[in-house]
Amino acid sequence: QWTGLVLLRCYSCGGLAGIWVLGVLKWASLRGFTSALTDGKPQPVLSRLIALLCLLTPVLESGRTLMARPSEFYIGPSPNLSMLPLSTLSSSLACVVWEKGLCAEGKMRKGPNKVAAKPLLMRLLRFFKPDTLYLVSAFSFLILGVMCDTFIPFYQGKVIDMLREQMFQSSFYLALGQLTLVSFGSAMFSGLRGGLFMCTLARLNKRFKHLLFYAFLQQEVYFFEENNPGHLSARLHSDVDRMGRTVALNANVLVRSIVKTFLMLTVMLNLSWELTLLTFIEMPLLALIQNKYMTINTVLKEQIQDCHAQNKHLAFQTISGIHTVRSFKGEEVEQRRYKKALEELCTITKRSRLYSITYTFIRRVVSLGIKIFILIQARTLIKSGQLTIGSLVTFLLYQKPMSYNLREIMYGYGDTMSTVGIISKVFSYLDRIPKIKKEGNLAPEKLEGRIVFQNVTFTYPSASADKPALKSVSMKLQPGKMTALVGPNGSGKTSCVNLLKRLYEPQEGQILLDGEPLQSYKHKYLHQKMASVSQNPVLFSGSLRYNIEYGLRDCNFEKVKEMANNLNAQAFISHLEDEYDSDVGEAGGKLAVGLRQWIAILRALARDPQIIILDEATSKLDITAQHAVLPEILKAGRTVLVVAHQLATVEQADHIIFLEKGEVVEEGTHAELMAKEGRYYRLKEELFTT
Numbered sequence: 238q239w240t241g242l243v244l245l246r247c248y249s250c251g252g253l254a255g256i257w258v259l260g261v262l263k264w265a266s267l268r269g270f271t272s273a274l275t276d277g278k279p280q281p282v283l284s285r286l287i288a289l290l291c292l293l294t295p296v297l298e299s300g301r302t303l304m305a306r307p308s309e310f311y312i313g314p315s316p317n318l319s320m321l322p323l324s325t326l327s328s329s330l331a332c333v334v335w336e337k338g339l340c341a342e343g344k345m346r347k348g349p350n351k352v353a354a355k356p357l358l359m360r361l362l363r364f365f366k367p368d369t370l371y372l373v374s375a376f377s378f379l380i381l382g383v384m385c386d387t388f389i390p391f392y393q394g395k396v397i398d399m400l401r402e403q404m405f406q407s408s409f410y411l412a413l414g415q416l417t418l419v420s421f422g423s424a425m426f427s428g429l430r431g432g433l434f435m436c437t438l439a440r441l442n443k444r445f446k447h448l449l450f451y452a453f454l455q456q457e458v459y460f461f462e463e464n465n466p467g468h469l470s471a472r473l474h475s476d477v478d479r480m481g482r483t484v485a486l487n488a489n490v491l492v493r494s495i496v497k498t499f500l501m502l503t504v505m506l507n508l509s510w511e512l513t514l515l516t517f518i519e520m521p522l523l524a525l526i527q528n529k530y531m532t533i534n535t536v537l538k539e540q541i542q543d544c545h546a547q548n549k550h551l552a553f554q555t556i557s558g559i560h561t562v563r564s565f566k567g568e569e570v571e572q573r574r575y576k577k578a579l580e581e582l583c584t585i586t587k588r589s590r591l592y593s594i595t596y597t598f599i600r601r602v603v604s605l606g607i608k609i610f611i612l613i614q615a616r617t618l619i620k621s622g623q624l625t626i627g628s629l630v631t632f633l634l635y636q637k638p639m640s641y642n643l644r645e646i647m648y649g650y651g652d653t654m655s656t657v658g659i660i661s662k663v664f665s666y667l668d669r670i671p672k673i674k675k676e677g678n679l680a681p682e683k684l685e686g687r688i689v690f691q692n693v694t695f696t697y698p699s700a701s702a703d704k705p706a707l708k709s710v711s712m713k714l715q716p717g718k719m720t721a722l723v724g725p726n727g728s729g730k731t732s733c734v735n736l737l738k739r740l741y742e743p744q745e746g747q748i749l750l751d752g753e754p755l756q757s758y759k760h761k762y763l764h765q766k767m768a769s770v771s772q773n774p775v776l777f778s779g780s781l782r783y784n785i786e787y788g789l790r791d792c793n794f795e796k797v798k799e800m801a802n803n804l805n806a807q808a809f810i811s812h813l814e815d816e817y818d819s820d821v822g823e824a825g826g827k828l829a830v831g832l833r834q835w836i837a838i839l840r841a842l843a844r845d846p847q848i849i850i851l852d853e854a855t856s857k858l859d860i861t862a863q864h865a866v867l868p869e870i871l872k873a874g875r876t877v878l879v880v881a882h883q884l885a886t887v888e889q890a891d892h893i894i895f896l897e898k899g900e901v902v903e904e905g906t907h908a909e910l911m912a913k914e915g916r917y918y919r920l921k922e923e924l925f926t927t
């Protein structure tokens with residue numbers, strides 16, 4: 238209607254007010270019409286389109302009236318035929334961009350991810366609290382830097398105009414001085430801002446990694462069986478780094494870009510509102526493309542991250558097990574496996590790059606198209622004297638960073654959203670409550686070491702419920718006595734030890750220590766009073782001394798040396814170049830397996846425990862050494878539990894418990910069991926290596 242009236246040159250239509258009245262009337266009639274057609278329930282998308290179609294023109298004309306310079310005389314809406322298709326086209330385009338691109342994406346992402354994003358990000362921001370001072374300073378420098386940045390093109394344009402207009406020298410030098418000052422300010426404040434942000438980030442990463450590492454260490458053993466070490470290590474390092482970097486840098490970029498956009502917009506609108514409007518056409522188009530790209534990129538990024546973690550795990554597994562790999566000639570298989578994993582990573586990375594190239598290409602074409610429109614429009618404005626060449630140069634100097642700013646804002650938002658998955662994963666580890674009963678408060682000064690298993694039934698968390706490792710096991714371990722657990726492979730010996738060490742919890746029954754349930758004792762106390770040595774003890778790289786003293790605050794090393802003498806280990810240790818200060822190598826690799834067992838036994842005895850668990854701990858020692866070890870261990874009325882595979886060890890035990898398929902089948906001394914001629918007697922040849 239409006240276009241019709243204007244085209245008919247009907248100036249008496251009421252000017253701006255008339256256009257608004259016509260717009261509203263048109264909107265009301267179309268609304269009524271669509272309502273009638275859809276039984277009073279028009280689709281929201283239709284309502285939005287009608288509003289846009291009818292009200293775009295009045296809004297545009299109001300904007301033009303407001304933006305008109307006081308010097309210009311606004312003659313009201315100018316009759317222009319191109320307005321008719323242009324108005325319909327731009328309304329429809331805006332509607333499509335909004336409904337199909339931005340809004341649709343929003344709806345799509347309004348799943349659990351989007352709903353959870355805000356509280357997650359807020360929680361992460363709260364972790365920055367100790368760095369408030371750093372952040373306030375960084376953001377202050379950021380705003381100062383941005384202000385200086387914004388005025389650089391303005392003064393550049395001013396200087397260019399003065400070059401042409403042969404102005405007074407003093408004004409020229411003043412403008413030049415101002416340009417130097419803002420350039421200097423921009424460089425200085427940007428440097429300070431960057432440095433402070435990096436400092437804050439490093440501090441946050443340190444705190445976060447420490448917390449996450451602590452959370453990992455609190456988890457029960459099953460957690461580490463469920464999550465492979467490569468993944469956990471990747472979460473601890475790359476994910477925490479990425480999380481902090483994304484949020485901190487994007488917050489920095491977002492604030493910088495928003496402040497800059499606001500300041501630039503003011504200057505640009507002042508220079509030419511027509512050209513500014515053209516610049517803004519670029520934004521929804523770029524937002525649409527960017528949104529599509531970010532959705533695809535988020536998925537690909539996650540896949541790449543997982544592939545990296547898997548490759549790391551594969552390489553680590555092969556390198557750390559190189560002895561096995563070499564002895565089974567597994568190099569080729571491992572190489573093939575690693576190559577396959579690398580190829581998978583390469584394929585995903587290639588796909589990601591392809592999307593990136595396409596996205597960059599489309600983005601550049603759109604930007605170029607808009608630039609051409611700007612130049613065409615600028616030519617008309619310069620011809621009509623509404624714009625100077627200096628102003629055009631200034632505008633163009635602003636236009637590029639302006640598009641860049643808008644892109645940065647959208648990218649920062651998208652990138653932060655794509656990290657939400659990682660943030661939630663890291664927080665889920667931090668919040669995970671270990672599935673192990675809470676420790677108790679008991680820490681009696683004197684512990685006898687009486688252990689009773691009462692109808693203990695236990696199934697490993699990863700095993701199915703109908704395959705228990707222990708079925709109603711009841712047994713007693715006495716202080717001052719050595720009890721040996723004997724049985725075929727998979728009969729449940731190690732499972733008994735694992736429960737005693739509280740690595741797992743039984744589902745039924747309980748384990749009593751001096752009449753009290755095991756979980757009522759303090760965790761630290763329990764592991765001071767109970768030491769275990771396994772067949773292949775894990776040593777940490779460092780010296781012998783470091784390994785023996787591991788976890789002890791006040792270790793009497795003279796006593797350790799005396800024990801080493803009693804155990805006949807001193808002779809072995811004296812052979813080493815630096816004796817107790819010799820390096821044991823990665824995982825004790827520089828030591829013979831027998832010597833590793835010596836060190837592990839010394840490490841256990843240095844704690845002066847009341848209960849000792851030996852899981853074939855002396856298997857690599859010679860017979861004389863084995864005979865020296867057991868009396869030393871049994872000293873001070875200790876309770877000793879041995880998982881035995883050697884006849885020599887079993888013969889020294891005071892009591893033997895024979896397990897089969899998770900059940901106690903027979904018990905007694907070696908002589909008693911032999912005399913009984915039961916399962917133990919019949920399986921003796923298979924059970925023991927002599």
Ligand SMILES: Nc1ncnc2c1ncn2[C@@H]1O[C@H](COP(=O)(O)OP(=O)(O)OP(=O)(O)O)[C@@H](O)[C@H]1O
Nearest residue numbers: 697699700706724725726727728729730731732733
């Ligand atoms: N981490 C685990 N997850 C699931 N099942 C397990 C796990 N460890 C052991 N099992 C199962 O529990 C049962 C008992 O195993 P356990 O290691 O206690 O036997 P064992 O008598 O010590 O055997 P071996 O003499 O070979 O060391 C077996 O069936 C075994 O497969």
